[in-house]
Amino acid sequence: QVQLVESGGGLVQAGGSLRLSCAASGRTFDRFFMAWFRQAPGKQQDFVAHISWNGASTYYADSVKGRFTISRDNAKNTVSLKINNLKPEDTAAYYCAAGPVGGSDRNRYNYWGQGTQVTVSS
Numbered sequence: 001q002v003q004l005v006e007s008g009g010g011l012v013q014a015g016g017s018l019r020l021s022c023a024a025s026g027r028t029f030d031r032f033f034m035a036w037f038r039q040a041p042g043k044q045q046d047f048v049a050h051i052s053w054n055g056a057s058t059y060y061a062d063s064v065k066g067r068f069t070i071s072r073d074n075a076k077n078t079v080s081l082k083i084n085n086l087k088p089e090d091t092a093a094y095y096c097a098a099g100p101v102g103g104s105d106r107n108r109y110n111y112w113g114q115g116t117q118v119t120v121s122s
Contacts, residue, residue, distance in 0.1 A: 002026035002111040004096045009116030012086050016120075020081040022096035022113055033102035034072055034079040035109060038092035038118075047104035048094070051079065059102065064090075086120045093117050 008020040035050035049070040069082040099109035
């Protein structure tokens with residue numbers, strides 16, 4: 001089993017930066033792809049980014065490319081999402097996910113965190 005616990009969300013002004021963190025536990029965590037998804041109120045859940053087990057492969061949604069950076073530290077069992085130049089449209093609940101295969105399809109991920117809220121003011 002893999003357990004995911006997220007932190008780092010909050011209220012931030014547009015143009016600022018924020019770093020989200022996901023602490024993971026589980027025997028196979030170091031071999032899993034990790035990803036972030038987000039969901040705004042009343043909207044569908046969207047893919048944000050993924051990172052492979054060794055960090056060699058990263059993949060970003062077009063809407064966040066150039067502003068978001070995903071990284072992982074397998075020794076510490078953590079994955080992070082650094083967000084720069086925050087925009088009001090980034091306001092959403094952000095979810096950490098883990099699975100044996102990466103990609104933008106949420107069905108590829110077997111484990112999910114509880115979500116952390118990011119609110120961006122203008």
